[in-house]
Amino acid sequence: MSAPLLEVRDLQVRLAGRGGATLHALRGIDLRLDRGECLALIGESGSGKTLTALAVMGLLPEGARATGRIALDGRDLLTLDEDAWCGLRGRRVAMVFQEPLTALNPLQRVLAQVMEPIRLHRLAPDRATARQRALTLLARVGLEERQACAYPHQLSGGQRQRALIAMALAAEPELLIADEPTTALDARLRVQVLELLRELVAERGMGLLLISHDLALTARRVDRLLILYGGRVMEQGAAADLLAHPRHPYTQALWAARPRLGAGRDQPLHPLKGNVPALTQLGDGCPFAPRCPLATARCAAEPPGFDGRLACWEASP
């Protein structure tokens, strides 16, 4: 059997905190992503989604220490030096960052920014070909030549997000990571951008790691879901199965909290109570224990292992 495009095993990340303290931010992330597949990392703010993505990109903050295994096509990324990373980052693995405005250079036209990776990685023989490729790519994500020749501040939020996607795709990566690519957009544009990403995955056969806090918006547009909480995987599975039978109390709570179109007054919302604990407040047990209706003394004392589908002591089979 060939190696998966991306395989992460027992990824642990420790960050440098104030006064020399160590913050144990990721506590054992396991995931697998194949070519042509969309996997969504879902969780509330602070659950560890971006740190997981940054670890895969080799872009963890200074002083961070990562252990475990991150393999791209069977090649271990945690052992790479910066030179090796330069050949991979932006080329084989690309990322659409959380903030479209800060991720684009305000002083450069969008077209020039999309041409840059093509030129940098020598994917076109000359400037004119690189320009044509960039224009074709921008047209593919829905931007006309006039918009391609604009500066970022002259575009709408949705257009900037499309420009960022084109930039990330310019070097034809095998793995695309999109970190909350729709948060700055209105509801209609959110759906459009997610549909566009899905189409691009199908066309190019790349793998997509999509990060979102919005289970309802994302779930029906990806193949698999990985639910994170407190730097751990709570549950993972095929999106359709997981929505039909969410087993983990956290997945159930996220799903119950979704806004429902057409819900009448007699169908109350069930917002998730409490907040994701700060890293300094995470104990040794299950991170969801303080908010979990099924929690027992064992839950707070001992973290449940992740069996490939679920991490919970009490969830019913």
Ligand SMILES: Nc1ncnc2c1ncn2[C@@H]1O[C@H](COP(=O)(O)OP(=O)(O)OP(=O)(O)O)[C@@H](O)[C@H]1O
């Ligand atoms: N550089 C850092 N220094 C200290 N703590 C950090 C740093 N980066 C992230 N953290 C902490 O690590 C945890 C996970 O952060 P992460 O950015 O991965 O969350 P997230 O799931 O992406 O959240 P959001 O939805 O808000 O983007 C949080 O508790 C966060 O405060």
Ligand code: SF4
């Ligand atoms: S391990 Fe315990 S606290 Fe954690 S989700 Fe399961 S029942 Fe709830």
Ligand SMILES: [Mg+2]
């Ligand atoms: Mg984030």
